Amino acid sequence: MPSTIRQPTPQKTHRIALLFNANKVYDREIITGIGDYLRSTRVAWDLFLEEDFRCRLAGIEHFDGDGIIADFDDPAVCEVLAECTLPLVAVGSSYEDPAQYPPNLPYIATDNAKLISLAFNHLLGAGLQHMACYSLPESPTNRWAQQRELAFERLAQAEGMEAEIYRGLATSAPDWNHATEQLAAWLESLPKPVGILAVTDARARHLLQACLIAGIPVPEEVAIIGIDNDPLTRTLTRIQLSSVIQGTEEMGRTAAHLLHKMLHGARFPGHRVLVPPVGINVLESTKYQPLASQYVKRARHFIRQYACQGIRTEQVADHVGVSRSSLEEYFRREMQCTVHQEILRYKLDAAKAMLVKGDASSAEVAVRCGFTSLQYMYAVFRRELGCTPREYQERARSAVAP
Template sequence: MTRVQTHPTPQTTHRIALLFNANKIYDREIIGGIGKYLLSTRVAWDLFLEDDFRCRLTGIERFEGDGIIADFDDPAVSDALRGCALPVVAVGSSFEDQAHYPPDLPYIATDNAKLVSLAYTHLIGAGLAHFALYSLPEAQENRWAQQRERAFTHLRAADGRSAAEIGAEIYRGLSTSAPSWNQASEQLTGWLASLPKPVGIIAVTDARARHLLQACLMAGIAVPEQVAIIGIDNDPLTRTLTRIPLSSVIQGTEEMGRTAAYLLHQMLHGARFPGRRILVPPVGINVLESSRHQPLASPYVMRARHFIRQYACQGIRTEQVADYVGVSRSSLEEHFRRELSCTVHQAILRHKLDAAKALLEQRDVSSAEVAIRCGFTSLQYMYAVFRRELGCTPREYQERPRPETSAN
């Protein structure tokens, strides 16, 4: 009997437009989720994405493609695609008011209420009793930020705060621009000074959290002893721009991208999901120094730790910390022993060790470079510290399996 040799049917290639501002971490990670869906399936898509990563809509109505996945947080995008004949999957913010969702399209949303609730619960767990939110000016393009304000308002009202009290806890500030930067910083510093201390502040993005960190550093406000800060986005670029590592809520952006790609894949084969809404919860929190609040009685220790966090890796000594605080070395040492059961030198060393561990976890940095960047006087000294404190060498630490990111 003769066997008939069969060949797999070639996949139809579909032309898909991705309308996102990929200069933003949120949009990039959604696109990454779309890409991972394509890699994990036999889907063949020819993707259109602006070369410079901006989302430019001119001529999109003449796009000769098969489908679109788009960021509907940008009102210009939703306007441009109104009445589009192609299959469209919308991605964006969640809304309290159901009328704000496009009625005729499937919509994949980041769950704003859960993002803010997770950050709020984290700050409560850090032992804080006062809370605030740093938002963005009210505007159509910032509707997602106003949704996070509402989520914060509900949480605070449930804890018995009045509308007037909650109003004082929310600050929108100015939009980021070079001409208004000094004014924005001064006003933000004034708001920070008006808040009861210690206070935990949720920023609606990591970029806004970075503003808070800068304002605290300029004003000499200790982070996290007086102001504990947590952002949203877990943006690695923002972390490189701050001297104090920034805690942040990790959005479920990859899952949003995967889900959007799956729905569009089904729609290209005839499925329809008008009005379907899928809310994607956050993944967890990357807990770093900015929100590791530890109640302290001594203002000298708070001020000293604030200085150590910024400059430990520059090779500072105990005498320099005491000079910054404005007390004698012996007096500062006594405060440290009473509050933290350690010396100032040990506190400096612990910070340098934590910084070294974080660098080694990147796997692409040499031990010698880590020693220099973390302020160790020599590579041999860093090896000695690792052996004494962790029972291993820096290289052995670097080769350990990485723990998963904290989800609480």
């Protein structure tokens, strides 16, 4: 008698609402983590997701589905879902006060204390003796920012430093100029050099703009680090911003795993998971190097912004306000290189980064990085790296391949 092959029992498809603002990088990465969990398991979920669910928050508690994963940093969400009877997993900030967490719900949190500790110790390790924090105005929707302030204060006090915190204004089009002027005045008042921890990448970018307007060299006098590692922020700044990479994708995977279990009867009342950061994307804004000469500080700041626009030594000297020979002497004394070599180093680093990214031809890379010709870029690569741009690209790609 022929054996019969048992067909797998089809899984029930669950209707799940993801209540996140898909316009924010933090929320998008949590959603990415949820998607990773779905792809790596046999879970069958029909997802309800809007770009910004808050526009249609009224009535969401009556969602005709099977479960919800929601951003609980917004008090309005907490209030609306307080009486929700569906399996619900909350995601948001960590808090020092346990009373700040929603009762009787599983809660997946970004570990604010570890985020701030990682950023603080990075600045401290760079040799900076003064620290400050650029936060957000106190608000029920910014509770996570105040938690980061508390973590910063504790670390600064442990190091015997003054915990300088500036909240500034909420950034909006009508107040932008006024907010930037106030921020620049605060930056001018700080002892230099100083490391500043911004509670988000958006605040870090605001800091950088204020420094550029005030003529404050970054990172020679102000080193800046943000939180979120937002790729959009990096495209909007001439000086690349260092940033702490949150464990947001892991938060999403963990939230999905808990909800999966809850859909099959498990319950996790009051269960909390604190997810640590992944690491730091270290870029130019925190590559602090102690320098004595103000001319070298200002020159490097100018080079960092405009090296890829084909600037020459004479233009750097004009910007700094000294003769070319004097500036060259300062550079030889402090940097052990010429101004031209410093310009070339930034151009070469930019070209290497573009080649690794791989979204432009070698000719485009040469133009966008300020080389006078493709042949000149090839000559620089051979002289400095012992390979052609294409060979460098192939080596870099093979180095990151599994």
